[in-house]
Amino acid sequence: xxxxxxxxxxxxxxxxxxxxxxxxxxxxxxxxxxxxxxxxxxxxxxxxxxxxxxxxxxxxxxxxxxxxxxxxxxxxxxxxxxxxxxxxxxxxxxxxx
Numbered sequence: 001x002x003x004x005x006x007x008x009x010x011x012x013x014x015x016x017x018x019x020x021x022x023x024x025x026x027x028x029x030x031x032x033x034x035x036x037x038x039x040x041x042x043x044x045x046x047x048x049x050x051x052x053x054x055x056x057x058x059x060x061x062x063x064x065x066x067x068x069x070x071x072x073x074x075x076x077x078x079x080x081x082x083x084x085x086x087x088x089x090x091x092x093x094x095x096x097x
Contacts, residue, residue, distance in 0.1 A: 029041060044080040
C-alpha cells in the first residue's frame with residue numbers, strides 16, 4: 001500500500017506532521033509532543049479523492065513504526081488513528097498506558 005506513495009515527516013520541538021501527496025492531493029496526520037517520549041496524534045486528514053486507497057492507514061502505520069523505533073508512546077486522540085490502532089493488535093505495543 002504505502003509503496004505507491006512517499007510519506008514525509010516534519011517535526012519541531014512541540015509538534016509533528018506526516019504527509020503523503022498522491023495524484024496531487026495531500027493527506028496528513030498531525031501530532032503534538034508531550035515530553036520526550038510521548039506523542040499525541042490529534043488529526044488525520046485524507047481528501048475525498050484519496051479515500052479508500054489506504055493513505056490514512058499508511059500514515060498511522062508510519063507513526064507507529066517511528067514511535068516503536070524511537071522508543072516513544074502514542075496517545076491517539078484522533079478518532080481515525082484510534083480506530084486504526086484498535087484494528088491492528090500488532091500496533092498496540094506503542095500505546096500510552
